[in-house]
Amino acid sequence: MKLPGSVLTPGALVTVMYGKGHGRHVVKPLILVEQYNIAGAAPNLVECNNANNTVERLLPNITSQVQGAFDFNESLEAAGYDLIYIDFERNLASIAYNAQVVEYIIQQVNAWKSTAQTQGYTTDQNVVLGMSMGGLIGRYALAEMTRNPTRFGPPDTRLLVLHDSPQRGAYNPLGLQCFTRATAVPLNIALLSPSIALLQPSLSSFNGKLSDAVNVLDQPATQQLAILNAFDSRGNNIQPNTFINGVYKDMVDFTAANPNNTSSTPQPTYQLVATSDGSQCGIGSGAPLGVQLSSADTYTVNWLAPIVNNLPGFTLGVRGAAYGLPAYGQQALISRMRVYIEYTIKIGFCPFCVKIPIRFNLLNEEATSPPNTIPYETLPGGFTNLAAESGDCSEQKFPISLVLTTGLYNGPICFVPTYSALDVETVTPATAAAQYVNGITNNPSSPRVARYIAQRPSSTTSTTEYNLNHLTYTARNSEWIFNEIQRPFSTSSTPNPLACESAPGCDLTASKTITGPSTLCTANTGPATYTSPLQGPGYTYAWSASPCSAFTVCSGTGPTFQTREAAASSTGTITLTVNTGCEFSFNKRIVLGAPEPINYVEEPTLSDPCNKIIGYVITNYDPSLVYSGTGLAGINRSLFRVKSGGSAQTKAFTVRATNDCGTTSVSDVAY
Template sequence: MKKLYILLLILTTQLTFAQIRFQNIPENAIYPESIAVETITANIAYQGYDETQAYFGQGEYEIYLDNVDGVLDKPIIVLDGFDPGDSRDIPGLYASLSFDGQNMADILRDEGFDIVILNAPLYNTGGKDIDGGGDYIQRNAMVLIAMIQQLNADKVGDNELVVLGPSMGGLIARYALSYMEDNSLDSETRLYISFDAPHRGANIPISLQYLINYFADQVGDATAQQVVDQLLNSPAAKEMLVDHLLGHLLAGSTYEQDPTKVLPLGAPGFRNEFQAELDVLGFPTNVRNVTMINGSGIGTTTGSPGITIVDTNLEIDAVTDVDVALKFTPAASQTNTVTDVTVNFFGFPINTYQTTAQSPNNTAGVDSAPGGTGSISDALGDGGGNQVLIDFINALQQDLYSFIPTMSSLAIDNPDWFATPDLNDSPFVNFYIPNENEPHVTVTAASAQFALDEIRDGVLSVGENQFSNQFILAQNPVQKSINIVIPSNTSTQNLTATVFSITGQRLMQKTWTNPSQELTWNHNLSNGIYLLKLDNGFSTQTIKMIVE
């Protein structure tokens, strides 16, 4: 068995904690100038599901003042996402907002906005070591509450805040803002932008989870075990992952699958409890809630159900090799072997490991669903210089998987991950949704424009509720024409109407000068859901429009 241990050490020692990546920084990213990192401590303690006492969370932040007056008067908070080990620092978070040779944070600072980056670091509190990037979402939310209160106390003037939450940061922001409302704490926040956040859960292929855990468990290597303990078994991962290996283990075993537990199962004591808590909190009601996502809105899949991820033989030395086969979870109601490992010594198998997955009858397996994508090669740090891992990556037939399903990022409670999203079922009032699946939390020119429009519009006016009687869509669902009513008490010299698809594509635009109180706009749009944006030069209003 010595050869087996050597083999597994080779396979696992390169899965170092710092190499795991769930959010890439774009090439040619624009980094900020260095200022000073400050520490902030929550004033509300949180006790996790598996903790015996409550602890006060901590964060670190930097304030990048605007380039207009250099005064903290229009703060925009940008949050950290899932980042166990704190491998993505504050400058990295700033740089992650880069796109096409520009940086959204730089653009906003040039327009008078102040950027506040809030990072979740490693720290010790009350004698407990906490990895903020993988800690309880609730405790990180308490840190955000303290940050919001501090900014509101320190800012000049009465401009309300904007909170941008990428990935897990979107859940932290939602939880914090809703908690503040429920507890009569004024957030003084006008806009919440969720950025590809897992409101209905996240996904890492269960086959990959099994494989990494098996290698770590069989070797007992400290580095590999750290990946399992601090990443897969972090509180945040156990709260977010819709299918988690801990839900499938045989009683008394740390790696073997219980053959009766083949349907998707979250981490016991974490996943269902967190989703129930989040559902009860809902969304903040005194804030404009919008979302920009990376998953396809037209049903484009990431591979296909049951597809082979890898099926290869890895040569370790002249006498030792390993057969590794991984698959996506299967089509609805189907069962397949998702993990299949055989270690051979002189051509004879000396160790085998298999796991099975079944998909529910109402949806195919989530691995191939439309969604913001994760990358297996990224998760393995591109091999980290280890030839066996490099050979494994080169043999991948399917590198990308659905990390944040479209249904989840839109916060639509639909058990079918592959259904066409009905935006009427989403709690958000405005959306950016691409046609094709994009890498998780990737900023594009189109999504950046969406966020910039939302942030800028809020300065000229307040929330959507105060626009609700400014322009009226006389008939919705719309038939052969779009009928827009301008209330008699509204002064409008020019009105521009733009129709967007749910994926953010501009389809029609028309401008009226000195318009009458009722406008008729003929169209040839296909049946479906669209967004109608109305702009009178002073404020904008976006209305969900259904064409029948």
């Protein structure tokens, strides 16, 4: 690709990397919408692994993959895509605000394509790749352009890819939020300095990093992304996300369930697909319930030190910690922050003196978790590691930064739950760790995207990874995204081969069967109904019944199928093929009419010659039938025994098999 050219647009810096053979024309656009970043709102925290997002930082991530060797960047270049990277000027502004920026840029891209057409180029519809928060911004922008085409024109977009994008919100640990809020609570220093006390100073008042951390919490994008927001240090004002369930849903939901839609509401011409960096098998992050996320201890507050140090025997300290959520239904401490001065009274002569410490609290804040809250830190999903991502500072990269920290939890905690990345609307404590594999889920609420992929188990020499760091590009998910980008819109039902695995680590189809009667009788007055064990939006169904001559209806589509017996026959088979983006086949054996003739053979291991017992096994045993008999010593499922009359005598017996259509019997004698 050529060196990037930059265009400063209202609200963003747009970097264009032209595809091969396109000159300086946009022909085949892939619009990349950046993720959440605090660089603009928190300049004091940029040094701590929070540098601004750029296309130059993205390209190495999509070139050097983990868990395989697929070069996403090289593949895009070979396919001739023009990369258009959107770097927002105000990244933490509201999602609706930055969506308008994206709308303007899409309008410009469409204008650039029109110019390319005048130069003889054949242009493609746009593809948008939204990374994390960029997925919400891109989705909102495309929906608004669809609903109001006269404003910026139609989006001319065929696909929106949501890469680990928190469509149902991201989890910003409540303990860390309350912990940070505590640094903005005014300190009680009236006894130390009445004049300074009038200014209501707090820890964050005199520390740029703390002030930035509090400022990040108050930004529109932070609060619009968070599943739960803590607005105070004591957990008394914790609010659920109202943006995603309100304004955002009203904009992006085009279904009849949205009361804002009417029969004249324009429908999207683009499809949505999604990836999650969380476990497709529903395996959690591994973080313990109530895990200690951070701690603060014996911190020196520089601006108070001169005051305290001039008081003989006085010292200043800070102690605190933030914790993860407890089990659902329980409540526990999630944050504590204490700032204190300590005066030591000495009795006697040192070093043999007795020291008595007396403490006075300048700040003492504690927060308890809200009742009945899912322990989000433990869920499957794209994770964050506080210790690994703190850089040179004791601060978390997103969405909250801490500087009063001497220890951060070194392990994954869930950031974007799998259900959120796949846009599953309804989640309960029982389904928050549901499985999403091969296009099917055991969550009654299905993903609201056309196709999706989550993380499969990946083994290394020492461990098995079920979840990945948020916004990881693996060889598998990169190639899956590339396949979706390359997919012709007219053949959108074609399975993406990387989404259909024979050994995905968990199997949601093993115990699933077609439901419906296993016996059909000609005497029945109405058809029998058979139901697919897999059902979901966008699924296709193909039914067949064989032999066709034995059924009144021998083919069909849809999640249910109705037929009945048409002619006398022994058995038949109903077959269902479900396409979820992957294909699954199910068969159900059907007995047509009365049971088929009973076949049996002698089984020596069941015989007891000393007691003149002969054992038999039914070779065509059918568990749906009821078996009985006369002249038997006993019958148990496919096994029955007969007591003979003696060495020169015989014993007559009869075995019967019964279903709703009638009874079939066989008689014989035992010698």
